[in-house]
Amino acid sequence: MSDYQAANGSIQIADEVIGVIAVTAALEVEGVAADAGSSKSLVEFFGKKSQTKCAKISKETDEVCIEMEIIVNFGTKVQSVAQEVQKRVKNAVETMTGLSVSAVNVDIAGIVKEKSAKAEEE
DSSP: OOOETTTEEEEOOOOOHHHHHHHHHHSTTTTSSBSSSSSSHHHHHHHHTTTTTEEEEEETTTEEEEEEEEEEEEEEEEEHHHHHHHHHHHEEEEEEEOOOEEEEEEEEEEEEHHHHHHHOOO
């Protein structure tokens, strides 16, 4: 949990909040699979009760380091998608929380065919 001292008292931001911001920002990147293909959505793939299971938050003083696991769509440039995830997650967390993000480490946890994901939606 991140603590801040404000003029009117303290402000605490839970790690889960930072994780939700990170996951939401990652899902907005084109090429990140919103559907794990076989039968579960990305949130279900990583656990419905904990939407932030795929985002691990670690803090040192005023800096946050985020470890993300994502699933990408087949045919996308994996490195480009991962770099865009890093950029968007860093920007979203810093903008919404005021925390400084030292690193966003992205692990590619899987790849899914986009066509099969779309077919399951129908």
